[in-house]
Amino acid sequence: MSSEYTPSLAFHNAAAYLSNASSLSKVSNDTKLELYGLFKCLTVSSSPNSSRPSIFDFTGRAKWDAWSSAGKTFGNRLVDAEARYLEIAASLGWRDQPIATPPSLGKKGEEEEEIDWDDESPPQNRGTGAGGGGGGMGATVSSVAPPPLGEDADTVHGIALSGDVAELKGFLDAHPEVDLNERDEFGYTPLHLACDRGNTIMVQELLRKGVDQNVKDADEFTAIELARVAGHEDIVAILEKPDS
Amino acid sequence: MSGTHSTAQKGKAEEIIDTTLEGEDHASSSEGEEDTAEHPIDQNTPSTSTSHKKKKKKKSKVSKALKALKGQKEVPQAVVDKVLETVKAKHGETEGVDENTVRMALDHLKIMDVAKGKTGLMGKGRKDAGDHKFWATQPVPQLGEEGPTDDGYIEASKPREEVRQDPYPLPKDFQWSTIDLNDPNQLKEVYELLSLNYVEDHDASFRFRYTAEFLDWALKPPGYHKEWHIGVRVASNKKLVAFISGVPITLRVRNKTFGASEINYLCVHKKLRSKRLAPVLIKEVTRQCHLMGIFQAIYTAGVLLPTPVSTCRYFHRSLNVPKLIDIKFTYVPRNQTLARMIRLNKVASIPHLAQHGLREMEDKDIPEVAELFGKYMERFDMVPLMSVDEVRHQFLSGIGEGERVKGSWKGRREKQVVWSYVVEDPQTHKITDFFSFYSLPSTIIHDPKHNLLEAAYLFYYATDVGLRTAGNLDEGEVNLKLRLGELIGDALIIAAEAGFDVFNALTLMDNVSVLQDLKFGGGDGLLNFYLYNWRTSPLAGVTGAGDRDPGRGVGVVML
Numbered sequence: 001m002s003s004e005y006t007p008s009l010a011f012h013n014a015a016a017y018l019s020n021a022s023s024l025s026k027v028s029n030d031t032k033l034e035l036y037g038l039f040k041c042l043t044v045s046s047s048p049n050s051s052r053p054s055i056f057d058f059t060g061r062a063k064w065d066a067w068s069s070a071g072k073t074f075g076n077r078l079v080d081a082e083a084r085y086l087e088i089a090a091s092l093g094w095r096d097q098p099i100a101t102p103p104s105l106g107k108k109g110e111e112e113e114e115i116d117w118d119d120e121s122p123p124q125n126r127g128t129g130a131g132g133g134g135g136g137m138g139a140t141v142s143s144v145a146p147p148p149l150g151e152d153a154d155t156v157h158g159i160a161l162s163g164d165v166a167e168l169k170g171f172l173d174a175h176p177e178v179d180l181n182e183r184d185e186f187g188y189t190p191l192h193l194a195c196d197r198g199n200t201i202m203v204q205e206l207l208r209k210g211v212d213q214n215v216k217d218a219d220e221f222t223a224i225e226l227a228r229v230a231g232h233e234d235i236v237a238i239l240e241k242p243d244s
Numbered sequence: 245m246s247g248t249h250s251t252a253q254k255g256k257a258e259e260i261i262d263t264t265l266e267g268e269d270h271a272s273s274s275e276g277e278e279d280t281a282e283h284p285i286d287q288n289t290p291s292t293s294t295s296h297k298k299k300k301k302k303k304s305k306v307s308k309a310l311k312a313l314k315g316q317k318e319v320p321q322a323v324v325d326k327v328l329e330t331v332k333a334k335h336g337e338t339e340g341v342d343e344n345t346v347r348m349a350l351d352h353l354k355i356m357d358v359a360k361g362k363t364g365l366m367g368k369g370r371k372d373a374g375d376h377k378f379w380a381t382q383p384v385p386q387l388g389e390e391g392p393t394d395d396g397y398i399e400a401s402k403p404r405e406e407v408r409q410d411p412y413p414l415p416k417d418f419q420w421s422t423i424d425l426n427d428p429n430q431l432k433e434v435y436e437l438l439s440l441n442y443v444e445d446h447d448a449s450f451r452f453r454y455t456a457e458f459l460d461w462a463l464k465p466p467g468y469h470k471e472w473h474i475g476v477r478v479a480s481n482k483k484l485v486a487f488i489s490g491v492p493i494t495l496r497v498r499n500k501t502f503g504a505s506e507i508n509y510l511c512v513h514k515k516l517r518s519k520r521l522a523p524v525l526i527k528e529v530t531r532q533c534h535l536m537g538i539f540q541a542i543y544t545a546g547v548l549l550p551t552p553v554s555t556c557r558y559f560h561r562s563l564n565v566p567k568l569i570d571i572k573f574t575y576v577p578r579n580q581t582l583a584r585m586i587r588l589n590k591v592a593s594i595p596h597l598a599q600h601g602l603r604e605m606e607d608k609d610i611p612e613v614a615e616l617f618g619k620y621m622e623r624f625d626m627v628p629l630m631s632v633d634e635v636r637h638q639f640l641s642g643i644g645e646g647e648r649v650k651g652s653w654k655g656r657r658e659k660q661v662v663w664s665y666v667v668e669d670p671q672t673h674k675i676t677d678f679f680s681f682y683s684l685p686s687t688i689i690h691d692p693k694h695n696l697l698e699a700a701y702l703f704y705y706a707t708d709v710g711l712r713t714a715g716n717l718d719e720g721e722v723n724l725k726l727r728l729g730e731l732i733g734d735a736l737i738i739a740a741e742a743g744f745d746v747f748n749a750l751t752l753m754d755n756v757s758v759l760q761d762l763k764f765g766g767g768d769g770l771l772n773f774y775l776y777n778w779r780t781s782p783l784a785g786v787t788g789a790g791d792r793d794p795g796r797g798v799g800v801v802m803l
Contacts, residue, residue: 140544142769230582
């Protein structure tokens, strides 16, 4: 998916700030990598456009992974990716001070009331999180706790779930004997999982490898039926016309 | 408004508020109020916890442990071992409790974030030094303090004339405003402030959207005081930019009963977050409570403040699976597909008790429900005591407008915020059970397809079944669990039929016993319960406490 997202002015300001911020030198590599991944997602595309660098290219590989991970975390929710970027920038001393605003001509004291209370866009230097300005007092907004990630990242099923096509290619190069129609312990083939989770590019790649579309899962569903139930129309279309 | 200006003003505003914060945190002593005669309410005996100073010296074990955790990413082995050991000591060898489960659970609870001070228990509530400073001045048990040997107040009550008479000062350009919720315009102002600025989840995907009807219901119980509905307005244009509220509640905590204020809906406009208004709002609502002769309060927060009396976890039952997956409220488990998840979460189309006397609660049921409820709540340690009027208000005043179809269990009326049902024994015509849930939607902040999450929350319930077999405790518990499964199971069916996407419940009351069977899944949100100016030892919530099973310490559902 290419990035159609246009980052805000605040983002560019923050990026400019960070590019020559002295505070950045004290920042951990993890944070730098996260910033890198977010920046790439916001300015290039939501996943790296090259294959994953070899294990000997430490830096390149770490950067690639950071980019890929940011893409997976935020997917098409790039607004959130930007908010996260701004949040890190703010923690490193950046302050959002739009250059577009002319210096005040008004009398002191009235300035504060010029805040546009009806402007619903959130303040950009603290874009995310937290509750109510009351230090989180009140009830809590909760959602289902996400499952632990990457438990079977090193199996073809785990890769199908992740949607990481480059990873699949690497895996198949290293394990050419792997049967792509194999069922996991729950009775799903990699194609079932990719279709169910909506990993379109993975579906295309699996089809290219010649996987069997007609395998049924434990509930008697084929891959196309799973895609249909899950509302992944693009995948349904691909499976109906595998040659296109 | 430019960032430059707010930054320039910031120092000034903080200075002003800091005066309230620091200066009269000892409001009492500086105003010479502390040494005045005590006027304890009969039930209020001072707690007999060891003195404050003593506790301070003792470096809390918790804070030491937390300190050791800082700088680590993984939950350390020692912590995992300790938890395992505790669980085993309490419950014996339990199936499914192994190292990995414990590690996962701790991970989920983001205990590392707590340790690093990034968050309270759950949620992204970075507490800065200022907040801790504020709470250190309040009559609340401080973190790490040992539990009291006896329950009671921390600060004695005082007569009205000794209560501070003037409102606390606000930063220049802001003014206090008592909100009249009977005025539809003012009600709408509160609704708008909250729906744009109130509590969000940790990654800003969902924000509570309390409806105006809901607020009207929640904030006007019998005997409410309009002085406890407190707003802050911009002086120049009267725009409402902050709010806090209290409503009266009679609480029983263990064996002591007292009048208290239920504090809720503290909200500061997003653009005022740096101004530290929250402490002033808390002080002002406290002052207003004092003026009415109320010196205790109950409140909840997602973040960790000094000091929770209990902590409960949210659980979620998916009703509209495809939508919940779309908006990333829930996830397809590794061993399922969406198709299977939909099938597994499908609920029956008719409540199981529909043929056995289940119907909507009516006016005539109020006395029986009040009695049933009062009796049932004796099971728990911290509960509201409700008069007949309060029962009417809580369960029937929010049922919306429009026709009630006799004998029907279905539906959703215009402006309905609460759903209340009873089971009437077909032979004796006695009310044997009742349950209720309320509607609290959330705005879905960034989603191309959906903008509102329709969530139902389990409210109060009571049943006579299970309490009947009092002679045989074990049999009673089994019957009770079965009956609650039927009742809350039927609540799910009714909620699904009424168009809710998800049904939420906390690990309080007897909920824990049915959550798993009814296919609730653990949430990422915790809710901490707090008492203001009252000491009692911890109550069973997400974990057991003393000989209480998980949940059974807490019997208060905060709206």
